[in-house]
Structure formats: structure tokens, C-alpha cells
Amino acid sequence: MQNQIVHESIEEYRRYNKVLEGNRRYVDKKLAQDENYFRKLAKGQxxxxxxxxxxxxxxxxxxxxxxxxxxxxxxxxxxxxxxxxxxxxxxxxxxxxxxxxxxxxxxxxxxxxxxxxxxxxxxxxxxxxxxxxxxxxxxxxxxxxxxxxxxxxxxxxxxxxxxxxxxxxxxxxxxxxxxxxxxxxxxxxxxxxxxxxxxxxxxxxxxxxxxxxxxxxxxxxxxNPSKHQSPNQHQEEEGNAHSPMRARRRFQRMQSRIETEIRHFTINMQNVNEEEIENKIVQDIEQDLQV
Ligand SMILES: [Zn+2]
The missing domain is CATH 3.40.1050.10 (Carbonic anhydrase)
Incomplete structure (x- = not known):
């Protein structure tokens, strides 16, 4: 019984150790591609x-x-x-x-x-x-x-x-x-x-x-409105073209248009590069962003 426990423990340890071996291979592979890879990562995210x-x-x-x-x-x-x-x-x-x-x-x-x-x-x-x-x-x-x-x-x-x-x-x-x-x-x-x-x-x-x-x-x-905002700011915001609420709606609309257009162009225009697609989308939604 005791032998079996020792045997199983050795197996478990070997399995665990393979994960660390994998990490060493990962480091070698990344450094072979770019010797500064980890130094760049360490700078921030x-x-x-x-x-x-x-x-x-x-x-x-x-x-x-x-x-x-x-x-x-x-x-x-x-x-x-x-x-x-x-x-x-x-x-x-x-x-x-x-x-x-x-x-x-x-x-x-x-x-x-x-x-x-x-x-x-x-x-x-x-x-x-x-x-x-x-x-x-x-x-x-x-x-x-x-x-x-x-x-x-x-x-x-x-x-x-x-x-x-x-x-x-x-x-x-x-x-x-x-x-x-x-x-x-x-x-x-x-x-x-x-x-x-x-x-x-x-x-x-x-x-x-x-x-x-x-x-x-x-x-x-x-x-709560900040100290610098008037108490009626919330009501005023609805009608203000530059209010966060309006900006939010504009951003939402832009985001969903972009998603739709990217799908449309990717499906229908196989041989067009990303830059061309981007230019077409910008032209198409420019009007929307004015509102
Ligand atoms: Zn799950």
C-alpha cells in the first residue's frame, strides 16, 4: 500500500514538473524570436x-x-x-x-x-x-x-x-x-x-x-453633479449636443455601424485590404457622427 502511494506521488511530481519544463521551453522560444520580448513586457501593460x-x-x-x-x-x-x-x-x-x-x-x-x-x-x-x-x-x-x-x-x-x-x-x-x-x-x-x-x-x-x-x-x-456643475445639469445635458449622454449615444451608434459595415465589407469584398475598408467605413459613417 505504502509503495503504491510513493509510486503515485512520484508520478504526480513528474506531471507537475512538466509544467515548469514547458515554461522553460516557452522562454527559449520567445527569446529566439525577440531577445527583448520580456524586457518590453516588463515596461507595462x-x-x-x-x-x-x-x-x-x-x-x-x-x-x-x-x-x-x-x-x-x-x-x-x-x-x-x-x-x-x-x-x-x-x-x-x-x-x-x-x-x-x-x-x-x-x-x-x-x-x-x-x-x-x-x-x-x-x-x-x-x-x-x-x-x-x-x-x-x-x-x-x-x-x-x-x-x-x-x-x-x-x-x-x-x-x-x-x-x-x-x-x-x-x-x-x-x-x-x-x-x-x-x-x-x-x-x-x-x-x-x-x-x-x-x-x-x-x-x-x-x-x-x-x-x-x-x-x-x-x-x-x-x-451627483460635481461642485462645478449647475444643479440642473442633468436636465440640460439631454439637450446639449456635447453632453456625455449625447456622446454616449453617438458612440453606441458609431460602434454598431462599424460592426455592421466591417462585416459587410469583409463578406462582400474579399480582395480589399484593411486600409481601403477603413476608408470606406469612415466615409459611410461620417454623416452619422455629425448628429
Ligand atoms: Zn465553465
Whole structure:
């Protein structure tokens, strides 16, 4: 019996050590490509995206998007939840938005998610985990009619994966840090992705109702005007062409036009280079930006 434990421990250690060996090969490979690679990384980070993903080992954000260290600011937890009172995720969001100045936040769920699967069952998985899964159960309860309309169990799980992403995107829109960013003139866009583990592809989820202007008024926060603003600033802002509110709408409109046009040009104009596409899009939306 004791021999077996020793044998298993040796195996475990060897397996663990392979991870460190992998790191040494990674360093060698990177230095062979660029001998200053790590010195450049050490100078600082300017990531353009915040990605909130699941901790699942099969959904590594950088690898599946072919991005490099420094490109994406990442937060991961079980089933990519954005719980309003979670100190950890709120600090990540605040740092990303207010200090790193990211404009795009992505919530990425994935198919075959163990957290989602567990939340659909009534079996306990342990105290804290049950508490965490309750957040997913709330999403399940809200959308159970749609989810249960699928006959196949995997389809049910994957549809809850989608609905869960949608709900977490809404939680981000409702977040005061995000709402304040619009008022401060730093508009943030929120995207919902579903990573399909079985194909490797990412699907962008359609999230029309998550657009903040259509969000329930109950969650729309009016921040106190600063000392330098008149008490009627909020009312005045609506009519002011340069107000943050107007700027926010303009940015939203521009963002969705850009997305639509890029898709249109990429699909219909195979042999056009990126610069040409960019020029065409700028021409097309110039009018919009004047409004
Ligand atoms: Zn997962």
C-alpha cells in the first residue's frame, strides 16, 4: 500500500514538473524570436479589452483568440459570473475601465460548462459552491421555459450557457462603475461571446436588449453633479449636443455601424485590404457622427 502511494506521488511530481519544463521551453522560444520580448513586457501593460471568462481549463482566452500577453485584461471565475457585490470582479472592472481605459468588455461563456450543468441539477456540490451556483439558478429560473423547450440535454445546457452570458452582460451595464464611465466621457461597449469547446469557434451573441438606453430605468443611476456643475445639469445635458449622454449615444451608434459595415465589407469584398475598408467605413459613417 505504502509503495503504491510513493509510486503515485512520484508520478504526480513528474506531471507537475512538466509544467515548469514547458515554461522553460516557452522562454527559449520567445527569446529566439525577440531577445527583448520580456524586457518590453516588463515596461507595462496597455490591454484593449477586459474579458470575463470561466475558469474552465478548456477555455483559455489568449490561446483561442491568438492574442499575446499584454493584449487582454482577464478575470475568470466559475461560469463567468458578474455578481454585483463581488469585490474581486468589481475591482477588476474598475481598474480596467478607470485606469487601463479599456473600451470593450467581453463576457465569454462556453459550451459544456460544468458550473452551468451543476446549477441545473438539484444535487448539492458543497456549501460555498451551492451558494455560487444559486446565481446561475436564478438565470435558469428566469428562462426555464425556453431552456426546457429543448429536448436534448446538451442543448438545454448550452442554451443556459447563452442566457447566462446575456444576464452577465446586463449585470455589467447595470454596474455603477460602467454607468459612470459613460458620464465621464469614456464610453464602454459590452459584448457577449459563447466559445464552442467542441469546434473551437467563438460565437458573438446577439444582445440588442443589453444596450444601456433600453435597460430598465430602475437601474439607471444619476450621479451627483460635481461642485462645478449647475444643479440642473442633468436636465440640460439631454439637450446639449456635447453632453456625455449625447456622446454616449453617438458612440453606441458609431460602434454598431462599424460592426455592421466591417462585416459587410469583409463578406462582400474579399480582395480589399484593411486600409481601403477603413476608408470606406469612415466615409459611410461620417454623416452619422455629425448628429
Ligand atoms: Zn465553465
Amino acid at each position: 496597455t490591454p484593449k479589452y477586459l474579458l470575463i471568462g470561466c475558469s474552465d481549463s478548456r477555455a483559455p482566452p489568449n490561446e483561442i483568440t491568438e492574442t499575446d500577453p499584454g493584449d487582454i485584461f482577464i478575470h475568470r471565475n466559475i461560469a463567468n459570473l458578474v455578481i454585483p457585490t463581488d469585490l474581486n470582479i468589481n475591482c477588476v472592472i474598475q481598474y480596467a475601465v478607470e485606469h487601463l481605459k479599456v473600451h470593450n468588455i467581453i463576457v465569454m461563456g462556453h459550451t459544456c460548462c460544468g458550473g452551468i450543468k451543476a446549477a441545473m441539477k438539484q444535487d448539492s456540490v458543497g456549501g460555498l459552491l451551492d451558494l455560487w451556483l444559486n446565481q446561475i439558478k436564478l438565470v435558469y429560473e428566469k428562462h426555464q421555459e425556453l431552456i426546457n423547450s429543448f429536448i436534448d440535454e446538451d442543448d438545454q445546457i448550452n442554451s443556459l450557457c447563452c442566457m447566462n452570458v446575456r444576464e452577465q452582460v446586463l449585470n455589467i451595464w447595470r454596474n455603477p462603475i460602467i454607468q459612470k464611465s459613460w458620464q465621464d466621457g469614456h464610453p464602454v461597449m459590452v459584448h457577449g461571446w459563447l466559445f464552442r469547446v467542441e469546434t473551437g469557434f467563438i460565437e458573438e451573441l446577439s444582445l440588442e436588449d443589453s444596450i444601456p438606453d433600453e435597460m430598465s430605468k430602475i437601474f439607471k443611476i444619476k450621479f
